[in-house]
Amino acid sequence: MNWLNTILILALAYAGAFLEGPFALFRNWLGAQITLLPALMVYTSLTSGIGTVALLAVCGGLLRDSPSENPLGVSILPLFFMGFIILWKRDLLLREHPFAQMALGLAAGAVFPLATLFLLFNLGRGPLLGWMWLWQWVAGTLTGGVLTPLLFRLFGRLRRAFEYPAMKQSSFREDREIKRGRQ
């Protein structure tokens, strides 16, 4: 399942990057663009290894930066940073609980644009920030919070659809076997 999980994550990152750039439906409706990558990174870092986290950060970051005026690769570090921190502390997190997933999604949605901005300013690229950006940031944060539990559900279903069902454990136990007849 591991490779399939990684492929599904990357496929969703690709679709998410398409929704952000060339697909303007959400921008026209909400006035802000839907961002899938932070939520996807939360899911990945809670369920996969460092390899998948790094792969998602690189592929997702490049896909996100390519239709944008961002310097190519500027989104990779914030994504990897978020994924690495969650991966590092994931044994302390209640990752099965939707509330914890939502909280992590909210935090990731809020941190990702701020970390990208921090990098941009350090690179000497001065983007213009206004109310529109603030609304985009709020929408991105909320989207992260809503999408993360949904991603867990979606991937749970996909896993159940593609994985072999777990073998049912037999109730037979050797230590409780009743021996009949003479020993």
Place this chain on the structure above:
Amino acid sequence: MVAVLLSLPSRTADRLKLAISGLFLPLIGLAASTHEATAKAGDSLTSREELLRENAALRTNNQWLTFQYEQVSNALTENEQLRQRLNFRRQNPRWNLLPAHVFARDPETWWRSVWIDLGSRTPGMRTNLAVLTDEGLVGKVVSVGETRSRVVLLGDPGLRVAVLVGPNRLNATLRAGSAGARENNLLDIENLFGESAERTVRPGDQVVTWGEGGVFPAGIPVGKVVDVPQKDYGATTEARVRLSANLDALENVWVMIVP
């Protein structure tokens, strides 16, 4: 890896971006054909009566435009003859405009750029060409792929345009002032130099491209002056401009091919 990517020369980075964004082409094609199919389905529902009415209106419009075209052609011929007699050098070469469709916008709100569906396969397409709508200037082409190009719009922090302001044609530089103003389609003009600019530049004055710099040909409408800040000391060197084109709702644009 990130350090290598960030230190790439801008040309190489642009090429890499074009190559990576090429991965979206199948989805873009799918979205376009779905949109087309939906539009066709909508068209088939239009009533015959409505079509006939629209046809009649278009015929009338066509007749009027043919008449106008005849008049303009005569004026152009006359103009050309007069130019030849006076040996007057043509200042504005004929604008060769190619239609393009905007299919993607920058996902980040802090930049202002769009993607159009014209690329190097189209003869004459290259970087540093002006992009405009019927209302006025929109931006310039900054990178060209095989079938698509990226256009940086007015209001992007990296784009400055030399303009002429008002009937006295004072030269100035157009740039994005603040994000809040930009969201209302307002940009700043600075370095507004000329004799008593505060008296000669007034709200409502037309702003057009100057033509210096080699990117934007002279005379493209940009917008109108909204206000000129009053200064107690020294000459006014700034004003605010409302752009003619609505950059938040771009769908179809023209690329000005310069021979």
